[in-house]
Amino acid sequence: MLTVLYDADCPLCARFRSWLARQATLVPLELVAAGSHEARARFPTLDHDRTLAEITVVGDDGSIWTHEHAWVMCLWATRAHRALAERLARPAWLPLARGAAYSAAGLRSLLASGSDRGGDYPERCAGTCSPLPEG
Numbered sequence: 001m002l003t004v005l006y007d008a009d010c011p012l013c014a015r016f017r018s019w020l021a022r023q024a025t026l027v028p029l030e031l032v033a034a035g036s037h038e039a040r041a042r043f044p045t046l047d048h049d050r051t052l053a054e055i056t057v058v059g060d061d062g063s064i065w066t067h068e069h070a071w072v073m074c075l076w077a078t079r080a081h082r083a084l085a086e087r088l089a090r091p092a093w094l095p096l097a098r099g100a101a102y103s104a105a106g107l108r109s110l111l112a113s114g115s116d117r118g119g120d121y122p123e124r125c126a127g128t129c130s131p132l133p134e135g
Contacts, residue, residue, distance in 0.1 A: 001028040002077055003042070004070075005056040008033035013055070020074055027077040068097040 004020065006013040017031050032039050034051035043058060050056070050066075057070040065073045068088075076085035088097040 001030065001060045002073060003030045003032055003058045003060075004074060005032055005034040005039055005043075005046075005051045005058065007052050008036070016055075016074075020078075023077075023081075024079040025077050026079050026082060029074075029077050068094065072097050 004017070006017045008014060008017075020029065021031055032042070034056065035048045039046075039051065040048055046056070046058075046064075054066050055070040055074075057065040057073045059065075072085050072088050075081040075088070078085075087093050
């Protein structure tokens, strides 16, 4: 099972959550509002302020994915988009996933209308997140 922590106050995140909830999945997904009481109770060691700034996916084994890796994991869980996720997870394709994550962050920033929740995805995470699981 994967838990997707998303910013419920962000229009882009809410739309993505709705889209993801409609997908047929190969891996069960739980969609939980980042920073919520439920998220804090289930994942007490996470930096919950950070989960409000960037999509975060938590595996039932404790693995954590953020930034483009989180987007890829969301696609990987779906029946229709798993093959795309497996391509995007390859080193040669990961920059495309990173670009999509940066584009989403930019759009999120525009939609935030002056709030401090822009979803700014720094490069430092790109090589530090867990790899895509086999399968």
